[in-house]
Structures are given as C-alpha cells and as structure tokens.
Amino acid sequence: MSIETPALATTNEFIARHIGPRAVDTQAMLQLLGFDDIEALSAAVIPDSIKGTSVLDLPAGQGEAQALADIKAIAAKNQLFKSHIGQGYYPCHTPSPILRNLLENPAWYTAYTPYQPEISQGRLEALLNFQTLVSDLAGLPVANASLLDEGTAAAEAMTFCKRLSKNKASNTFFASQHCHPQTLDVLVTRAEPLGIEVVIGDEREISDAGAYFGALLQYPAANGDIFDYRALVERFHAAGALVAVAADLLALPLLTPPGEFGADVALGSAQRFGVPLGFGGPHAAYFATRDTFKRDMPGRLVGVSIDRHGKPALRLAMQTREQHIRREKATSNICTAQVLLANIASMYAVYHGPQGLTRIANRVHQLTAILAAGLTQLGLAVEQESFFDTLTLATGSKTADLHAQARAARINLREVDAERLGLSLDETTTQADVEQLWAIFADGQALPAFATLAARVASRLPAALLRQSAILEHPVFNRYHSETELMRYLRKLADKDLALDRSMIPLGSCTMKLNAASEMIPVTWAEFGALHPFAPAEQSQGYLELTRELEAMLCQATGYDAVSLQPNAGSQGEYAGLLAIRAYHQSRGDDQRDICLIPQSAHGTNPATASMVGMRVVVTACDARGNVDIADLKAKAEEHKDRLAAIMITYPSTHGVFEEGIREICEIIHANGGQVYIDGANMNAMVGLCAPGQFGGDVSHLNLHKTFCIPHGGGGPGVGPIGVKAHLAPFLPGHGQLERKQGAVSAAPFGSASILPITWMYIRMMGGEGLRRATQMAILNANYIARRLEEHYPVLYTGSNGLVAHECILDVRPLKESSGISVDDVAKRLIDYGFHAPTMSFPVPGTLMIEPTESESKEELDRFCDAMIRIREEIRAVEDGELDKDDNPLKNAPHTAAELVGEWTHRYSRELAVYPSASLIDGKYWPPVGRVDNVYGDRNLVCACPSIEAYQDA
Known part of the structure; x- marks a missing residue:
C-alpha cells in the first residue's frame, strides 16, 4: 500500500537571500516612516503621472540550483573549437592562483573605484x-x-x-x-x-x-x-x-x-x-x-x-x-x-616575471615559425617574411574547402577573403595543434617532421627590430613567482582594501549591489569564457540564446521595444543612445538638429557624451528643490525647436528624487521635435514600479553594474546596454559580425559578453515579483536612513511628500561654518568606523549622497546610521570646544595602526581615534595609510612603480 505525499511547493530561496531586511525589520522601518506596508510607501514615492507604467511581466523567480542548471544547459550549446582566428583575441591560460584569489574573490570584484x-x-x-x-x-x-x-x-x-x-x-x-x-x-x-x-x-x-x-x-x-x-x-x-x-x-x-x-x-x-x-x-x-x-x-x-x-x-x-x-x-x-x-x-x-613573459612570447613565435616552415614544405604560400604569431596563406580556390575541413576537425581559422585565410597561434598552442593544422593543409601529403623542423628553424622576427631594452626590472615583477608568494601577495593587497565583503558601501549614484555567488559562478565556465567573439554563429548558439533572452528581460524591465548589449560601459551606452537619436533625425532629413538640453544637475558624462556626438549643449536650470525648472526647459526647447535634437535627463533625478513633472518634460521635448534620453543610472528605483520606455523615454542606457548586479571590480568592468523605442531600433549599434555591419561602438559584437550571465542569473532568480520587491526595498532602505539621520544632518532634497527615491543627500555644508569640519573630514572619519564614504560633493559640493541598496540588512543600516550620529556628536564636541578645532579625530582621520603605537601627541585619546564604537572591537579595519595629500600628488606626479633605488631606500 503506497501513501501519496502532497506535492512539495517549489521554493525560491534566492529573493530572501538577495534582500537584506527580514519581515520584522521591514515592519519596524515602515513604522518609523509612518506606513503600514511597502505598497503604501511605494504609492507615496512614485508620482501619480507615472504610476502603472511598468510592463514587467516575467515568470516567478527560480531557486539558485535550478537557475544554474538552466544556464548550464544554455552554455552547453556553445561549441568550444580550437580557435586560431586571432584578430586581437587569443586563447590564454589564466593562472589558477589568479583565477581563485582575484577573479573569483569578492575582496577584489566587489570593490569600488x-x-x-x-x-x-x-x-x-x-x-x-x-x-x-x-x-x-x-x-x-x-x-x-x-x-x-x-x-x-x-x-x-x-x-x-x-x-x-x-x-x-x-x-x-x-x-x-x-x-x-x-x-x-x-x-x-x-x-x-x-x-x-x-x-x-x-x-x-x-x-x-x-x-x-x-x-x-x-x-x-x-x-x-x-x-x-x-x-x-x-x-x-x-x-x-x-x-x-x-x-x-x-x-x-x-x-x-x-x-x-x-x-x-x-x-x-x-x-x-x-x-x-x-x-x-x-x-x-x-x-x-x-x-x-x-x-x-x-x-x-x-x-x-x-x-x-x-x-x-x-x-x-x-x-x-x-x-x-x-x-x-x-x-x-x-x-x-x-x-x-x-x-x-x-x-x-607579476607571476611570470620578465623571464616568464619572454619565454611565453618566444615559445609562441617558435611554434609559429615551425608551423610556417611546415606549411611551406607542404607547398602553401605563406605571405609573411617576418611575423610574430600570425600567418596569412594564399589558398586560392581551396579556401572554402580548407575552412570546412578545419571546422570538421573542430578548428577555426581566420576568414580573410575568398582566396586567403589566416591563422594565429597563442600561449595554449601545443605541438599536437601544429601537427593538426599541417594535417588540414596536407592534402594527402606526408606531414613534416616536427622535431626536425624545430631543430633547424630560425627566428622569423626582423633582426633590425629585435628588442634591446630590458623589461620589468622592478622588484614586484621579480619576486612573486611561486604560488605561495603570489597567493600571499594577493591576500596582502586585498587586506589593505575596504570592499563590499567587509561592509556596506553607501555610494549614491553608483549603486553597489550585491554580486551574489550564484550569479558569478557561470562567468568562469569554459563554455562562456573560452569562446572567440568571431567564432561562426553556429558555434555560439548558447550565447545567442542568452543574449536574446536577456534583451527580452531588459525590455520588460524598462518598457522599451529593443535592446543592444554591445556598449561595454555606461559611458558607451550614453554614446550609443545619442548616436541612435542623431541617426534617426538624419534619416528624416533633420540634419540640423544638434541641440542637446541638459539640466544643471546632470552627471558629468552627459554633456561630455553630447559633445562627442557633435551636439551643442544647452544647460537648463534647476529649482531650489533640485528639480528641473520646467518653465526654463520649455522656454529653451521652444527657442531651439528647429534645432532641438534631444534632452538628457536622469530619472529619478541625480538628487535622488522622483520629479513629478517627468511626463510633462517628455511632452515638451517631443512637441518641439526632440527625442528624450533618460539616463538609466537610477533604474534601481524604478524596476517593477515604473518604466521609462512607457512614460516618455525614447532611449535609455542601463548600468548593469548598478541595477543588475554586475560587479564594479574596483572600477570596472561595467556594461551599459541601451533600450530604445521601436522607431530607434534600426539605429542601434551595428558590427561586422552582426546583420547591420556599420556603427560599432565596441570592438566585440556583444561587448563584455562573458559577464552577461550575471544579469541573466539575477533576473531569472528574482523573477518579476522579486525585482519589484528589490526596488521597493531599495526605496525603503534609503528613506529609513534619511529619516534616522535627518535630525542630525539636513536631507537636502525630498519629494513633495518628504520622501526620497533610492538615495538621499545629506548637507554637511552648515557644519563647515559652525565647526570647520568639512565633508572630506566626515568621509575620512567614516573609515575609522569601518565604512566606505558615501559619494562626496556630487551632485552638490559639500554634501554626501547615500544609497544603501536593497541588500543591506537593518543591522548594517543601523550600524552605519549609528556611526554617522556618533560623528555628528564628535562635530558637536568641536563646536562646543570639547575637542580642539584643529587637532580632533575628524581632522586627523583616518588613523593607522602605526600611528597608534607611536608617540601620541593628539588632544584626544587613542581609544576615541580608533575604537569610537564598541562594534569595532570585534572586527576592526585598519587603513594602511593616513589621509592622502591630493595636492602634493598632482604637483609631484609619479605614475609608474617607484624606481628600484627608491624601493631599496624605502
């Protein structure tokens, strides 16, 4: 007799792992803000004019194991041939200690610029x-x-x-x-x-x-x-x-x-x-x-x-x-x-050193010289007299057949033209690879004897261009050649830094999202990591499936009709977006449209990008609350209506507020013949709640390293795809490997393709509801911080309801007047408390812009708020004369361990300097240097490793 068991409900543990606050914490935070639930908070933050514009219709999120299994199946559709295509891309070996201790190490990949x-x-x-x-x-x-x-x-x-x-x-x-x-x-x-x-x-x-x-x-x-x-x-x-x-x-x-x-x-x-x-x-x-x-x-x-x-x-x-x-x-x-x-x-x-690099280069060249000698012996015409690692062969009418034979042997050669082909060797090439290449070209002839050729082949580098100067003489390139030494060197460097694996990085505008381990795992799979960007399309079906699905996911998130994944940074996404607008105008005969309106508050890349595409920037004013001055915008749009190309506007605003007039702004631009570029840097406040492609945007770039979880990596990689409405789709970036051949903005057709699985995994595991919840929690966390700190530091900008979006700006300028303490002093003092500083003096000089993301727990938010409150108390002690206005822990921050054990001459205690909070006793971060002198550095710039003499003197 069998007993039927009830069907087990599928569970998605990932959403709860991605979002920091627990249910009880969420309720406490909402209570502080005066809301019964997260939906009520969302309704209060999002302007009525754009409510209901989200078109996010994605399946329920998957658990980590299932999502990994699904992406593994996609990866398996990529075929890993031996690629001798070259053309600027070459197989190589990533040394295992670098793979494990750097590329796969959150101490390195979660760090900020x-x-x-x-x-x-x-x-x-x-x-x-x-x-x-x-x-x-x-x-x-x-x-x-x-x-x-x-x-x-x-x-x-x-x-x-x-x-x-x-x-x-x-x-x-x-x-x-x-x-x-x-x-x-x-x-x-x-x-x-x-x-x-x-x-x-x-x-x-x-x-x-x-x-x-x-x-x-x-x-x-x-x-x-x-x-x-x-x-x-x-x-x-x-x-x-x-x-x-x-x-x-x-x-x-x-x-x-x-x-x-x-x-x-x-x-x-x-x-x-x-x-x-x-x-x-x-x-x-x-x-x-x-x-x-x-x-x-x-x-x-x-x-x-x-x-x-x-x-x-x-x-x-x-x-x-x-x-x-x-x-x-x-x-x-x-x-x-x-x-x-x-x-x-x-x-x-560092690992290979000068001798190792020279040895690798010599081996690649010697194998190429042996290959060339064997091909000549087989009757092939090698076009090069001198070469390093690449050959071009005159193969005439046999060219297509040779490519077919090579692919039958799971080898890719470079397609030069109908009568020539090319091939490149690399660090991973072996004797067997050379012999296999000979076999493809032999046409029934006996293969050359590798050992015989190797014994007599001479260098094919031009004698007049052989390097005479030494390389990499600095000690750093001549010490860490054992795995033990390299492992310890990488650990020593990582220990000097503060990354997301140690504490919250509360940077406004730069959204330091959690880079979940399950999202990162596929990046180093060979099926994604070892594929040449110019491999034939039939070998990259896994990538093509992944990119098609990711484009559709991003269309859902943004409300746009088409997406290009090619731009490999937010700056390149901005550039590609304005190029699409420019090409659209030209296609309609409106070549004269070259004016780009940009609000005063815009991110600095916006005007720089407009200039790069040949547009003339006209700045529009902002009002006292940081919002776009719509009257000024309307006047300038009408003044330039015959030449208006676009507006570039960030939404939510650079000041961290959902501007209520965004629909009206879009309508003004459209009425005067322009296109609306909405900078997607702040999409983390919109996904699932509103969609720029539905409330007036014609194009947006997305920072996948902000909203969609690709790591910052210490200042890159970034990915900046663009979403566009249908009328701009024909003007998305092209590439020699794509259907549209012209208009490439990056060297590879899909830009930084190997990190796209991170975003695919994030969206697949979160699903539509999870993404929406993440946005709501990002808004909750930011408003919680703003509310906890507003009595200590003025919150510079809020919406009409007193709420912020996903980030808030604290005004430190009045403290400079009352105490002499600057925004720099507060930022450096936060290091003593174990925190990375918020964004300093952007978009408003003398302020701190804070963005916690949805992944920080209430405990971490409170720890940060407590630190900021303690710092305000220290400033008050300066104001009251209890701490000296010149010799105080803020002016001297951060404090190093070396300073602590030296002669102590300050008018405050060692304990106040380095243990201002009891929580630090359990896990103190010690900065390796004191406050760095920026002016000295710019006047006495040294931009390479110090000389060996300086190294020895030190």
Missing part, C-alpha cells in the same frame, strides 16, 4: 603594476589604468591626436588597412559625428604625410607582417602629425617597443595576459604616451603621493581633469576602466 585612496591601496598598487607593465613594454613613460577595449582605445587615440597635433590645418586621420577590422569600424563610428575624415590605406604608399593630423598603425599587422615604421614615423612628425601604434603586448618582450621607434601613443589589449576570451570581453585595453601629454591622456591614472605622516601613498591622480568637472569640454566621457581585468593582467606579469 578607488576614489577614496586610503581604503584602496591594494587595488591601486595592482593598477600601478599594470601601468608599469604597459609603460615598460610599450617604451613610453606614462600609461593609464586601462581603457575599455582596443577599438575604443584607438578611437580615444584619434581624438587625442586631433587635440595635440601641430598640424592644425588637417581634419584627416590616417588608419592603416593592416589594423584589426573591428578597430577600424569603431574608429569610423567615432570620427563621423566629429567631422573627422578617416582615410584607410596602405601606410607604405603614403605620399603626403602632411595631409593628416595623426595616424594609427598596427604592430604586428593584423595579417601577421611586422613592418619597420621608424622612417614613416619620422615623416609624420616632420609634418606635425602624431602617431598612435596599436601593439600586441605579448610581442613586445621580443620587438622594439613603439616608444623607441617614435610613437606618440601605444595602445592595445591586455587580454593575452591571462584574461579569458569571453566571447569578446571584458578585457583591459592599455594606453601609453609621452610625459608631455599626461594631462591630456584619457582615463584614470594612478600616481604616488604622500599621506599626512609623509609616508608614500597611492591615489588616482588629476581626478579633476575629466568629465565630472569639465563636462562638455571634457576630452572623453570615459567613466569606467577595466580594473578587474587590468589587475588580472598585472598579476599575470
């Missing part, structure tokens, strides 16, 4: 190693802390050359036909709105170097050739033009570096240094230049300063030179680096 240097010394050191690696290999004195990919780095180099070239009469940029095709595509996209003419041709046939303000060359060339560019560079320089060289970083231990043959810029990808292919990204691009140009270099720059004790300390240098300050006059809109990937590359170099 190191704007607060005192709590970022570990990742700053790793980035300084990256800069030194690039500077050494490129032969140029200054390198940045990474860009997005090789294509966009080349585009940055073009505009860099335009600004700095002495040949001001020219508006033409030369790009070698030997550059990677995807680089040329991105270059052309970037040039057109700026009115720059790009001439693509053979650099060996240039007759008039004076026709160009700059040039881009590839070294080695995409087809494999290694050209001697020394005389050509001299000709360009004589004509007043600058020269940028896209160089293969792995070839540079063997070849004369670009800086030594006169290049003004060296750029390229660091992907070969241990970063997985990942179907095209994320990968760290590098950019190096001359010392003269360092203040014009795009991106972030790590420099060496001193702390208040005179001890060397690292920091991001010259932070005021870019978009947040310069706005439409900025030289770039870049707001994201590829820090996590740059750190992998830097540690790859």
Whole structure:
C-alpha cells in the first residue's frame, strides 16, 4: 500500500537571500516612516503621472540550483573549437592562483573605484603594476589604468591626436588597412559625428604625410607582417602629425617597443595576459604616451603621493581633469576602466616575471615559425617574411574547402577573403595543434617532421627590430613567482582594501549591489569564457540564446521595444543612445538638429557624451528643490525647436528624487521635435514600479553594474546596454559580425559578453515579483536612513511628500561654518568606523549622497546610521570646544595602526581615534595609510612603480 505525499511547493530561496531586511525589520522601518506596508510607501514615492507604467511581466523567480542548471544547459550549446582566428583575441591560460584569489574573490570584484585612496591601496598598487607593465613594454613613460577595449582605445587615440597635433590645418586621420577590422569600424563610428575624415590605406604608399593630423598603425599587422615604421614615423612628425601604434603586448618582450621607434601613443589589449576570451570581453585595453601629454591622456591614472605622516601613498591622480568637472569640454566621457581585468593582467606579469613573459612570447613565435616552415614544405604560400604569431596563406580556390575541413576537425581559422585565410597561434598552442593544422593543409601529403623542423628553424622576427631594452626590472615583477608568494601577495593587497565583503558601501549614484555567488559562478565556465567573439554563429548558439533572452528581460524591465548589449560601459551606452537619436533625425532629413538640453544637475558624462556626438549643449536650470525648472526647459526647447535634437535627463533625478513633472518634460521635448534620453543610472528605483520606455523615454542606457548586479571590480568592468523605442531600433549599434555591419561602438559584437550571465542569473532568480520587491526595498532602505539621520544632518532634497527615491543627500555644508569640519573630514572619519564614504560633493559640493541598496540588512543600516550620529556628536564636541578645532579625530582621520603605537601627541585619546564604537572591537579595519595629500600628488606626479633605488631606500 503506497501513501501519496502532497506535492512539495517549489521554493525560491534566492529573493530572501538577495534582500537584506527580514519581515520584522521591514515592519519596524515602515513604522518609523509612518506606513503600514511597502505598497503604501511605494504609492507615496512614485508620482501619480507615472504610476502603472511598468510592463514587467516575467515568470516567478527560480531557486539558485535550478537557475544554474538552466544556464548550464544554455552554455552547453556553445561549441568550444580550437580557435586560431586571432584578430586581437587569443586563447590564454589564466593562472589558477589568479583565477581563485582575484577573479573569483569578492575582496577584489566587489570593490569600488578607488576614489577614496586610503581604503584602496591594494587595488591601486595592482593598477600601478599594470601601468608599469604597459609603460615598460610599450617604451613610453606614462600609461593609464586601462581603457575599455582596443577599438575604443584607438578611437580615444584619434581624438587625442586631433587635440595635440601641430598640424592644425588637417581634419584627416590616417588608419592603416593592416589594423584589426573591428578597430577600424569603431574608429569610423567615432570620427563621423566629429567631422573627422578617416582615410584607410596602405601606410607604405603614403605620399603626403602632411595631409593628416595623426595616424594609427598596427604592430604586428593584423595579417601577421611586422613592418619597420621608424622612417614613416619620422615623416609624420616632420609634418606635425602624431602617431598612435596599436601593439600586441605579448610581442613586445621580443620587438622594439613603439616608444623607441617614435610613437606618440601605444595602445592595445591586455587580454593575452591571462584574461579569458569571453566571447569578446571584458578585457583591459592599455594606453601609453609621452610625459608631455599626461594631462591630456584619457582615463584614470594612478600616481604616488604622500599621506599626512609623509609616508608614500597611492591615489588616482588629476581626478579633476575629466568629465565630472569639465563636462562638455571634457576630452572623453570615459567613466569606467577595466580594473578587474587590468589587475588580472598585472598579476599575470607579476607571476611570470620578465623571464616568464619572454619565454611565453618566444615559445609562441617558435611554434609559429615551425608551423610556417611546415606549411611551406607542404607547398602553401605563406605571405609573411617576418611575423610574430600570425600567418596569412594564399589558398586560392581551396579556401572554402580548407575552412570546412578545419571546422570538421573542430578548428577555426581566420576568414580573410575568398582566396586567403589566416591563422594565429597563442600561449595554449601545443605541438599536437601544429601537427593538426599541417594535417588540414596536407592534402594527402606526408606531414613534416616536427622535431626536425624545430631543430633547424630560425627566428622569423626582423633582426633590425629585435628588442634591446630590458623589461620589468622592478622588484614586484621579480619576486612573486611561486604560488605561495603570489597567493600571499594577493591576500596582502586585498587586506589593505575596504570592499563590499567587509561592509556596506553607501555610494549614491553608483549603486553597489550585491554580486551574489550564484550569479558569478557561470562567468568562469569554459563554455562562456573560452569562446572567440568571431567564432561562426553556429558555434555560439548558447550565447545567442542568452543574449536574446536577456534583451527580452531588459525590455520588460524598462518598457522599451529593443535592446543592444554591445556598449561595454555606461559611458558607451550614453554614446550609443545619442548616436541612435542623431541617426534617426538624419534619416528624416533633420540634419540640423544638434541641440542637446541638459539640466544643471546632470552627471558629468552627459554633456561630455553630447559633445562627442557633435551636439551643442544647452544647460537648463534647476529649482531650489533640485528639480528641473520646467518653465526654463520649455522656454529653451521652444527657442531651439528647429534645432532641438534631444534632452538628457536622469530619472529619478541625480538628487535622488522622483520629479513629478517627468511626463510633462517628455511632452515638451517631443512637441518641439526632440527625442528624450533618460539616463538609466537610477533604474534601481524604478524596476517593477515604473518604466521609462512607457512614460516618455525614447532611449535609455542601463548600468548593469548598478541595477543588475554586475560587479564594479574596483572600477570596472561595467556594461551599459541601451533600450530604445521601436522607431530607434534600426539605429542601434551595428558590427561586422552582426546583420547591420556599420556603427560599432565596441570592438566585440556583444561587448563584455562573458559577464552577461550575471544579469541573466539575477533576473531569472528574482523573477518579476522579486525585482519589484528589490526596488521597493531599495526605496525603503534609503528613506529609513534619511529619516534616522535627518535630525542630525539636513536631507537636502525630498519629494513633495518628504520622501526620497533610492538615495538621499545629506548637507554637511552648515557644519563647515559652525565647526570647520568639512565633508572630506566626515568621509575620512567614516573609515575609522569601518565604512566606505558615501559619494562626496556630487551632485552638490559639500554634501554626501547615500544609497544603501536593497541588500543591506537593518543591522548594517543601523550600524552605519549609528556611526554617522556618533560623528555628528564628535562635530558637536568641536563646536562646543570639547575637542580642539584643529587637532580632533575628524581632522586627523583616518588613523593607522602605526600611528597608534607611536608617540601620541593628539588632544584626544587613542581609544576615541580608533575604537569610537564598541562594534569595532570585534572586527576592526585598519587603513594602511593616513589621509592622502591630493595636492602634493598632482604637483609631484609619479605614475609608474617607484624606481628600484627608491624601493631599496624605502
């Protein structure tokens, strides 16, 4: 006799794991705010004009195990062939201690951009190693802390050359036909709105170097050739033009570096240094230049300063030179680096050292030389006399058959044209791979003898271009070569930093979401990590299914009709969105529409982006409550109605408030012929409650590293896809690998594809109701903090109901007047309490913008509020004269352990300095340096690892 058991209800444990407050905590928080339930709070926060616009219709969320099983099934549809495609993307080995202790370690991937240097010394050191690696290999004195990919780095180099070239009469940029095709595509996209003419041709046939303000060359060339560019560079320089060289970083231990043959810029990808292919990204691009140009270099720059004790300390240098300050006059809109990937590359170099890198490069070249000798023996015509790792073969009418034979053997070769094919070798290539390639081309002939060829083959590098200068002499590249040493080095650096694995990071605008382990797991699966971005479509069916599903999910979340996943940062999403608007106007014959209205409160990337697409920025006013001044907006929209292209507006506003006039704003713009770009940086306050694509937006970019859980990684990767209404869909980014071939904004067709599974997993596990609940809890947590702190610090902006959206701004300016304590002092004092500072002085100078996210528990929110209240009491003690106005724990914060054990000369106790709260006794974070001197750092910039002599002196 069998006993029937009732069907077990399916459970989704993930939602409760993602959302921090428990039910009893939620009720207590609501009670403080005066609401009976979360629905009542949501109804009070969301303006009536946009209520009911959400179209979020997703299935119920799945449990973690089921979602992982489902994405595993999708991943299995990707076929992992051996790829010899090259073209800027190469298989490589990620050393296991770097994989486990960095890429998969939340201490590294949950960290924020190191704007607060005192709590970022570990990742700053790793980035300084990256800069030194690039500077050494490129032969140029200054390198940045990474860009997005090789294509966009080349585009940055073009505009860099335009600004700095002495040949001001020219508006033409030369790009070698030997550059990677995807680089040329991105270059052309970037040039057109700026009115720059790009001439693509053979650099060996240039007759008039004076026709160009700059040039881009590839070294080695995409087809494999290694050209001697020394005389050509001299000709360009004589004509007043600058020269940028896209160089293969792995070839540079063997070849004369670009800086030594006169290049003004060296750029390229660091992907070969241990970063997985990942179907095209994320990968760290590098950019190096001359010392003269360092203040014009795009991106972030790590420099060496001193702390208040005179001890060397690292920091991001010259932070005021870019978009947040310069706005439409900025030289770039870049707001994201590829820090996590740059750190992998830097540690790859640390682990292998100069001898190891040289050995890897030599082995790749030797295998290529052996391969070439064998192919020649088999009767193939190898086009290159000199090469590093890439060959082009003249295969005539046999080309298609050879590709078919290769794919039958699960090998991909590069499709050059109908009569030629290419192949590249890499770090993972073996003798068996070479012999298998010979077998494909042998056509029944006996295969060459590998050992015989290996014994007699000579280097095919040009003797005149062999590298003579040393590389990586700094001790950091010559010590950590055992796994024990590297593991401890990575741990030492991580211990210096404050990341989300230690405490809440309450940054407004930058939404430091939980990066759940189940979301992260698929990223390092080979099925996602080992696929070449230009593999044939039939081999990437898993990725195509994942991207189709993710695009549909994001359409549901935003209310838009179509999505492009190509932009690989929020800045690139902004750019792609405005390009779509521009192309739409042009398609209708409205070429004159070039005015972009931008509120005073906008994020600095907005005006910078508008400038990059050739639009003229007109600033609109905000009222006393921080909202867009609708009367001023209407007047300017009508004044410019014949030329109005767009408005860029952030919603909820940059001030953390749901502006009630958003529908009216959209209607005003549409009535005057413009399009509405709604910056999606604050989507974490909208998903499931309202949808920009339904209340007036024509296009929005989404920061997947904010709302949709992709990690910040210490300042990147980011992903910035755009959603558009149907009329803009034809103008989404194109790519040589996609149906629409023109208009690429990133080098790979799906941008940073290998981290898209994170967002897919998040949405799949949360489901529609879970996403809506997350938004509601983010709003609850922010309002709870605002209510708890409002009697201690004024909350600068609220809606008409006294509520904020998902973040709040605390006004610290009155305290400067009453006590001399600045917003910097409060931020640095928070470090002593074990917290990362909120966003400082943005969007309003002298304020703190706080965003807790939905994943922080009430206990953590209270711990942060208690710290802020204790800090206010310390400020009051300064106001009352109980603490000295110059020598107090705020002015001297943060306090280091070294300071504690030295002679104590302060007028307050050691205990108050380092244990201001009893909760710290159980888990104190000790900052490795005291307050860093920003002014000293900018005046005495050192942007590579200190010299060996300085290292020895220290």
